[in-house]
Amino acid sequence: MNRLLLSLLFTLLASFVQAQTSTELVRKALMKQGNPEFDSCQVTLLPSAREKYDDLFAHIRRAERFVHLEYFIFRLDSVGSELIHLLHEKAKEGVDIRLLLDAYGNWKAPTPITDKQVDSIRSLGIHMEIFDPARFPWIQNMLHRDHRKIVVVDGCMAWTGGMNVADYYLHGTPKTGPWRDMQARFEGPVVNEFEKIFIRIWERTAKEHLDADAYKTDSLTYGNSVVTIVNREPRLTNRQIRQSMIASLESAKREVRIVNPYPTTTHSVRRAMKHALRRGIRLCIMVSATSDNKIVPDVIAIQMKKMMKRGAEVYYFEGGFHHSKLMTVDDEFCSVGTANLDGRSLRYDYEVNAFVFDSTITKQLNDLFDKDVKDSQILTPQNYKQRFSLKHRFVGRMFQPLKGLL
DSSP, X not given: OHHHHHHHHHHHHHHHHHHSOHHHHHHHHHHHTTOOEEEEEEEXXXXXXXXXXXXXXXXXXXXXXXXXXXXSOBOOSHHHHHHHHHHHHHHHTTOEEEEEEEHHHHHHSSSOOOHHHHHHHHTTTOEEEEESOOOTTOGGGGSSOBXXXXXXXXXXXXXXXXXXXXXXXHHOBTTTBSEEOOEEEEESTHHHHHHHHHHHHHHHHHOOOOOGGXXXXXXXXXXXXXXXXXXXXXXXXXXXXXXXXXXXXXXXXXXXXXXXXXXXXXXXXHHHHHHHHHTTOEEEEEEESSOSOSSHHHHHHHHHHHHHHTXXXXXXXXXXXXXXXXXXXXXXXEEEESOOSSHIIIIISBEEEEEEEOHHHHHHHHHHHHHHHTTEEEOOHHHHHHHSOHHHHHHHHHTXXXXXXX
């Protein structure tokens, strides 16, 4: 009798879970993890660098109170120089300008911003700080980089996504060809959460206390999107990004689409992907045929072959370097943010992803995915060896143990 009751309870529980939509399941999971959710938000997708920079610059020109910027990479090329000039003009108008750059991201640039240039920028009325500059013995600076890209203007609008500040997003590079990326603009009560994230890392870096209330804006009704912010901070919310990805995969009823430049993943995320495939979920993963990294594509190839053999549809985008970090689930909700699907983003770096519960926004991303499929080649057992020579397969296997750090 007890076994019968237990079996009945499990059947009822399974039926209850099955009856819930993927949106209901993942919203509960994200809230249980402590991620803040915001109603009445407006989300605007900016699927190209030209749209992102035009939109961002236009709103900065209209700023009246403050502009706060946090970037992993900020180059003083045509785009970066124009932005600095614009920020200088706003600073002269009395607008509070704060710019935070990651030291490692700056060091990676062909022409890093020098200390002298930092002083020059500060002389323009721009409060500028470098997050975690290198210091002896240097090894500690390799971990926990600030990989986020956040801009907040007047507490009314915020931007995040995969784009840094560099003109190669507009013109591409000889090595990779055109760059593809995605940014999103957010309006409504969620903007205050982006500002809180910025203030926390600014205070840690600049050792300057900011009055959060002074940068807060009353929550107004802007749109119909529900947005959950998943913020990864080392030692505080270490597993948040991983758990949100896993929850999304586990909540899916029909389909998951992923676009990511470095999907080496982690064990827990790979396990969730495999489980989704076993449940009959259609899993589509889009990666780039070209990359800004010599070794990582070979490591990715090993992982993508394994996913392909388990039933995933793996598309290699051949229209340039696809740097976007996107996920859509069941035509119901999506994720736009800064986190790559690699060990660095999921285990070490400061990251932020926005989960948007809006079928209209999700459809826009799925339409873009379908468009990009036309410029992609699906991975098959037959073309795998053609795409990756014996040398590349050897390199991929040799560096597999280091995929968590690449």
